[in-house]
Amino acid sequence: MRTLKTLALTVPALLLALALSSCDNGDNGAKDAAQQLANALNAGDLKSLSFADSVSGENATKSFSELIKPLGEVKPQVSLASVEPEKDSKDKVTATFAYEWKFGSESWKYNTTATLSRNDKTWTTGWTPELVIPNFTAGDVLQLKSTSAPRGKxxxxxxxxxxxxxxxxxxxxxxxxxxxxxxxxxxxxxxxxxxxxxxxxxxxxxxxxxxxxxxxxxxxxxxxxxxxxxxxxxxxxxxxxxxxxxxxxxxxxxxxxxxxxxxxxxxxxxxxxxxxxxxxxxxxxxxxxxxxxxxxxxxGIQVVEKKPDNSASEPRVLFSTEAKxxxxxKTTLNANTQTIAETVLAKTSSASSVVVIKPSTGAVLAAANGPGSNGYNTALLGQYAPGSTFKTVTSLALLRKGLTPESIVSCTPSVAAGGTSFKNAPGYPESSIGQITLRDAFAHSCNTAFVSNAQKLSQQDLADAAASLGIGAQAGENLGTEAFAGNVKLTGTDAEHAASMIGQGTVLASPWTLAVVAASVSHGSLVKAKLVQDPADSSAQTNGSAQPSGSAQPSASATSSASSAPPVKPLTAAEAVALKDMMAAVVTSGHAAVLQNLPGGAVIAKTGTAEYGNAKPPKTHAWMIAAQGDLAVAVFVEDGGLGAGTAGPIAADLLTKLAAK
Incomplete structure (x- = not known):
């Protein structure tokens, strides 16, 4: 047990003749005088009383204050318990005072007594430390000791x-x-x-x-x-x-x-x-x-009476409480999974993260941050454009408008929307240009195919689909700790709306929310992620804080509370089947071929590349979301080039190591 700093003050060796006036020289006068003293002790202010022998009320108050000072902010509650006449004397009474000191949930209670004597019409009493603490000897010191409790694991x-x-x-x-x-x-x-x-x-x-x-x-x-x-x-x-x-x-x-x-x-x-x-x-x-x-x-605490420094006697313990x-x-983190997630990021110099979720329960098994994050919680608090991983959300919104994975969409080298020209990422395959299926556009991540369908959807449609997959204010309800749940603005320009179709513009997400997207598709219904099990303060999660260099900044609406969000439209079984089909194609015929033939079974995935900053050419975030069996993962590298080329190999390494554990 670690003992904290001890406070000690010497009690002045002082005997004060205290005069308490009353207009009634009988029993009522004694009670009135005793009550005055009790009230003054309770207030910690004796200045209003009249003292004999030319001792001022200010000095009496100072003596009392110095006596109790070692107990810090804790002050006694003092009340008059009784006034009893002494035998064989009409001019003396014994007043009993009840003390209570509250130390948290514990109380130190005791009584002290004082003899009041009548002289003419005035009741007087002597002032000693024993009026405050029983058997306390003038010249001793009070000490307040504190011992720390064993900290929870x-x-x-x-x-x-x-x-x-x-x-x-x-x-x-x-x-x-x-x-x-x-x-x-x-x-x-x-x-x-x-x-x-x-x-x-x-x-x-x-x-x-x-x-x-x-x-x-x-x-x-x-x-x-x-x-x-x-x-x-x-x-x-x-x-x-x-x-x-x-x-x-x-x-x-x-x-x-x-x-x-x-x-x-x-x-x-x-x-x-x-x-x-x-x-x-x-x-x-x-x-x-x-x-x-x-x-x-x-x-735990101890209130002790200690003899002067030159005394070898043991301190007298006046009151004590046990440390609790x-x-x-309890968290959901799995030590082995967390260690593996950190290992696969060990050589990544940019800010990065890996999140692993168990779709069947929503348990966050790992939330790792690479060395380039410099201590920042990129996994939970990062606020970034999700890039083409958001096409999973956009595809769900399009499915709800009647499209299917077999629907034909137009993939052109470029497309104009809202006065802005949108192009496909460098290296986009020529074989998938033209009239192609939505599945193929998703697998090869054709930006122009999704942007050209912007008129079919509103921002509200995108926000609703995002919420169905775990992006938005309600996503963090169960997590139990501070996190950014993602945000899709409901207003904006035509250009911003077109950019939202491909996870750019004003759309923001964090790595853990995109892991929830993959988990929800894999599970076939919305997965509510949990990191703290039955947290004492389930309202602790927020929607972000200070950002690392190079990250997107939150919009004003990103801080909206979960309680104000509209009900989430459930992900249907048919929608989940269609999304799984499209995410499977990303691995079998699209950009995530690196995830083929991994131990542990078939993988579904979506790559993502998101431009950020003002550099020319712009820097890009690299993303990969994937699911395999009862695991869903998100990999993020802040300055990472293309998602398939940077985040893809990390995801493959992660799933391979997890399958071998």
């Missing part, structure tokens, strides 16, 4: 432990172990060894007190640690303290999604409204931050 599919306490080394400079003149050199040497910012760390060392341990970094203490004990010991004043931190199996494992844990920042402490204190461990990002209160549990362990957070 993050679990994956079938209860796999993804995040738990694992050994770490807190490495830094102990300023008591290095002469002041050598501290700068030691800080520089340690920063170089640990590959951290030397100037910043040196400032921290110089600013810390002479007795401080200035931590530089926490390193996993496992077989993969490259910084050795000998290297640390060779630097004067450098030490490594063994500890534990909640960590995933590896440093990069689902890091953007699971998040990290560390010491609470000043900003988080302020936002917590007293829940967090300096030195507390708390979630800093991802699910660790989103579900911090559930994972953190409740700290945090709850485990």
């Amino acid at each position: 993050i679990l994956g599919d079938a209860g796999q432990v993804l995040v738990e306490d694992r050994p770490v080394l807190n490495i830094g400079i102990d300023k008591t172990k290095v002469p002041a003149a050598a501290q700068a050199a030691s800080a520089q040497a340690l920063a170089t060894l640990l590959d951290i910012d030397a100037a910043s760390y040196l400032k921290q060392v110089q600013a810390a007190g002479p007795q401080a341990f200035v931590q530089a970094i926490s390193l996993r203490d496992d077989a993969n640690r490259t910084v050795t004990d000998q290297q640390i010991a060779a630097i004067t004043g450098a030490v490594a303290i063994k500890a534990t931190l909640p960590l995933a199996p590896t440093r990069n494992f689902a890091r953007a999604i699971l998040g990290t844990v560390g010491e609470a920042t000043a900003e988080l402490i302020e936002k917590s409204k007293g829940r967090l204190k300096v030195g507390d461990l708390t979630g800093l990002s991802g699910m660790q931050a989103q579900f911090d209160q559930e994972l953190a549990g409740s700290p 362990a945090g709850s485990n957070l």
